[in-house]
Amino acid sequence: MAVLIIAWQDLKRSVRDPVGLVMTLAVPLVLIVAIGLVAGHTPFQPAPVGGFDALSYIAPGMALFFMMLSVRQSARTIAEDTDRGVRNRLRSAPVADISITAGNTASHVILLFLQLLVLIGISSLLYGLSWGPTAVLVLVCLALAVSASGWVALLVSLGRTPGRINALGLALTLTFGILSRSFGAVIPTTPWMDTLSRVTPNYWGQHAFFSLALGGGMTSIMRDLGALGIMCAALWAAAALLSRTRSAKGK
């Protein structure tokens, strides 16, 4: 029950944060609309037949880029709560620590998941983009949101203060965007960058989205889902280890 109460509280706060809403929803929507227009799409008209055009290529990358920006926002919110003593007050309540972490994580996963769904939904409705079978697509979005929660946890453990998390989160978002070509082929990449991009959720997410858009099904994305799962577990383990080490040192 405590998990639901905490998750619901976090969601309420997110809805009442205008800056967060603009950054996580309004800006990416405007960008997708603009890129669609530049790519020659007409709103509310069917997409060109067999067209895997610029928008089809860029839209998944943009969605993942903004997902990482939301990761930064989520991590910063947790750090602000810690600064304000809210987390300590939560911990002094008769609630298990795991319920607090689960409640916070659930709200971030829901927000990231909804963000991806809204961007995909709007681009499909507006420009008729085909993202693939709905059920599998929803599964990919969920896997991405869950794996991104690992990045939230690691950012909080590494950055600790809202200011540092802001800077670190932005650096991570841009680096991941460049490595995984979220901005299309605007920034050239090298083979070692391609290899390195496999540590990013953007790489596996884009790969899954492209597979589905090109007609693939569940079997075509199993590797991507597995990689995202391993990434999530590894990130949470690293974050927990880092927090425990620092807590023992009283930092």
Add this chain to the structure above:
Amino acid sequence: MALVEVRELRKQYGSITAVDGVSFDVHEGEVFSLLGPNGAGKSTSIGMLSALIEPTGGEALIGGLSVRGRSAALRRLFGVVPQEIALYEELSAKDNLLFWGRLYGLRGGDLRGRISSILEKVGLADRAGSAIKTLSGGMKRRLNIAAGLLLGPRLVFMDEPTVGIDPQSRRSVLDLILQLKREGTTILYTTHYMAEAEELSDRVGIIDHGKLLAMGTCRELAASVGGDEQLRVALSGREEGERLSQSLRAVPGLSVKSDGAQVTVRAPRVRQLLPRIVEAAAAVRATLRDIEIREPNLETVFLAYTGRELAGQGADVPGGFFGAE
């Protein structure tokens, strides 16, 4: 009966000892204050007692339950008022209290009734629907206390709840704490404001560098350091100060200290010696600029136990206005 029993409680962070073998009891219905400068170990002590920080050594029991293991039953026994405004800024006062109440398992009419009653008590009933970020510093402080009292706990930990607010808001917070005291709530209070400790507390513990140096009622503490009154004489210059202190040292029973143009005289009933001191000043041709008599208080106690004054150690003078730590 002791509601809180603390025995040789220790917290070590690497080579740094934050709390060093602290022992004390807090009795049911009592206000017990830990008084000390910033970094003395007050917040770490309260952190261990409120089950936020795992002690390195020793033991603490609340209502007979150990703080080790952080059981839910233990955490139901107390409310916490942290130093920070630990509330959700984006949400209203009522929404915040609804959230904290639900976390403690309160629901429906019972929860709504408690919220109305607590908002009334802290004087914020008319601001129930206002977002926290729109409230003044003093209102936030009062709501911060309200969140800690919502459950109606037997024991409340208050960690410097008046830090960083203006004197008027501080007064209203202190009045609220006095009201809780009259209602029989047990309070463990930390502060670096001597005036607050004197006004609120049944007993005070002097803490510095992680050690509890002395403990008792204000009167007992004053008596423990001799209970001497202190007379400070300000003169026109250093030479006058030296001449007067030399003259006064000849008087038996007086403890005389000279610091530039200021001479401090300590004695059990120093005010009775005032005419004699004025005569002595006239005799050595010293011009009196100011005379101040101070009764023994927590400042003198702190000075006696630590060798330095609390004011200036991250503490202020009574009624002053300082920023948050």
